[in-house]
Amino acid sequence: MAGVEATGIEDFPGERGQAETRDGITIAYERWHAPHPHARIALLHPLALDSSFWRPVAARMNGTAEIIALDCRGHGSSDKPEGPYSVEQFAADLADVMDEIGWETAIVGGASLGGCMALAFAAAHGNRLDALALMDTTAWFGPGAAEAWAIRADKAIASGMRSLVDFHRLRWFSDAFIRANPETVDTVMGVFAANDVDAYREACLMLGNCDLRAILEDFEVPVSIIVGREDFATPIAMAAALRAGIPGATLEIIEGARHLAALEAPDLAAAKLRALIKQVEAG
Numbered sequence: 001m002a003g004v005e006a007t008g009i010e011d012f013p014g015e016r017g018q019a020e021t022r023d024g025i026t027i028a029y030e031r032w033h034a035p036h037p038h039a040r041i042a043l044l045h046p047l048a049l050d051s052s053f054w055r056p057v058a059a060r061m062n063g064t065a066e067i068i069a070l071d072c073r074g075h076g077s078s079d080k081p082e083g084p085y086s087v088e089q090f091a092a093d094l095a096d097v098m099d100e101i102g103w104e105t106a107i108v109g110g111a112s113l114g115g116c117m118a119l120a121f122a123a124a125h126g127n128r129l130d131a132l133a134l135m136d137t138t139a140w141f142g143p144g145a146a147e148a149w150a151i152r153a154d155k156a157i158a159s160g161m162r163s164l165v166d167f168h169r170l171r172w173f174s175d176a177f178i179r180a181n182p183e184t185v186d187t188v189m190g191v192f193a194a195n196d197v198d199a200y201r202e203a204c205l206m207l208g209n210c211d212l213r214a215i216l217e218d219f220e221v222p223v224s225i226i227v228g229r230e231d232f233a234t235p236i237a238m239a240a241a242l243r244a245g246i247p248g249a250t251l252e253i254i255e256g257a258r259h260l261a262a263l264e265a266p267d268l269a270a271a272k273l274r275a276l277i278k279q280v281e282a283g
Contacts, residue, residue, distance in 0.1 A: 008184040009052040009191075009263070012059040014069065018077075019100035027093050028077035029070045031101070032058045037066040039130070039277040040106040042094060044114030045069065046136075046260065047203055048161070048168075048195040049188065050076030053111070056266035057273070064274060065107075070097060072117065074199030076191075083202030087210050091121035095128065107276050109133035109269075111262050112234065113203065116210050123215040131222040131276040135262045135269065136231050138238035139212040139245070149208030153201040161193045161200065168192060171232055172260045188263070216245030222279040223249040224272045228257030228264065 014030030021027055030051040041061075045053040051069035058067050071078040073093050074085065094117070098106060107130045110118030115137020122129050141149070156164060169178070169189055178185050223246050227239035236253060243251040254261045254268060262269040 008181070009055050009187055012055045013052070014055070014058060014067070016077075017101070019097040021073075021093050021096040023081075025073065025079035025081050027070060027073065027079070027097050029068050029097055030054075030058075032061075032067040034061075034063040034066050037064065039065040039280060040103050041065045041067045041273060042098065042103075042106045042108050043067065043069040044072060044094070044108070044110035044117045045075070046112035046114060047207065048075065048192045048200055050191055052076075052191065053188070053260075053263060057262060057269045060266055060270035061273065065277060068097065068101065068103075070094060072113070072203075074196060074203055080196045080199040082198075083205065085202045085206040087116050087120035087206060087212070088124060090117040090206075091124050094121050095125050098128065104128065105130050107131040107133065107273065107280065109135065109273060110137060111135040112137050112259065113207060115234075116207065116212065119212045119215070122219055122221075123212065126218070126220075129221055130280045132219065132224070133269075133272055133276060134223065134225045134239075134242060136227050136234050136239075136259050137242075138234045139216060139242060140210065141207060141234075141238075145210075146205075146208040149204045153204035156197050156200050156204075161195055161197055165189050165193055172258055174228075174230055174256055174258045174264060176256060177258075177264050184263075188260075213241075213245065216242065217247065219246050219249075222276055224276055225249055225251045226254055226261055226269065226272060227251070228254050228259060228261035230256065230258045231261065233259040
């Protein structure tokens with residue numbers, strides 16, 4: 001399959017589509033069809049990125065699932081309405097996209113911001129959830145999060161998105177990955193730098209106020225959690241809190257990876273999704 005050997009997000013693009021949400025905005029997405037899919041998977045990207053983040057993982061699914069990856073509200077080619085934003089609103093956007101394309105249920109996977117969105121989707125639309133993949137994410141960023149995220153948002157407004165590029169490059173990627181995959185890193189950081197700064201601010205404020213801890217014990221679907229060993233943004237302690245809070249959840253630590261573990265280790269991320277498919281099929 002074209003793109004399977006490549007790591008870069010420029011490879012293996014999906015078919016582009018768009019859907020209108022209940023509040024009248026347009027959400028863009030990529031879709032990868034499969035001739036005989038065993039499952040349907042919806043994937044949700046990190047802050048200030050877009051659906052292209054998931055292309056290496058989609059390439060490695062080998063046609064075992066039909067896949068969509070959203071450009072979340074305020075990101076990529078989706079509309080960028082004024083705030084405030086909420087994770088519950090982002091979750092409703094996914095439900096509306098699923099309605100548009102005729103999906104009743106899906107396995108939902110999310111990284112970072114996308115993981116918060118996946119948790120919110122599980123809470124509000126649990127009857128549409130087959131399983132959950134949570135990658136380098138958290139239900140709560142901890143005390144002082146609102147202030148810390150507001151400072152980051154204010155810096156973007158005052159100095160532009162490019163003022164945050166170096167900070168995020170080192171936070172998101174391991175040193176080894178940066179050395180081995182400079183083109184991929186530059187492409188990802190280009191997506192970040194091009195993000196709408198006002199929408200970025202609203203998404204930052206949303207994450208600072210996100211607290212989904214109370215809903216974790218209610219999940220009754222298979223849940224797989226992964227986190228990079230060197231993840232400074234949502235460290236192992238946050239992943240461990242998710243596992244402790246979600247009945248039956250599994251946790252795997254990815255050695256050598258930082259915050260974008262799904263991009264540094266797409267083979268493993270795809271393997272986790274295939275394992276979830278088997279769990280769902282087994283009932």
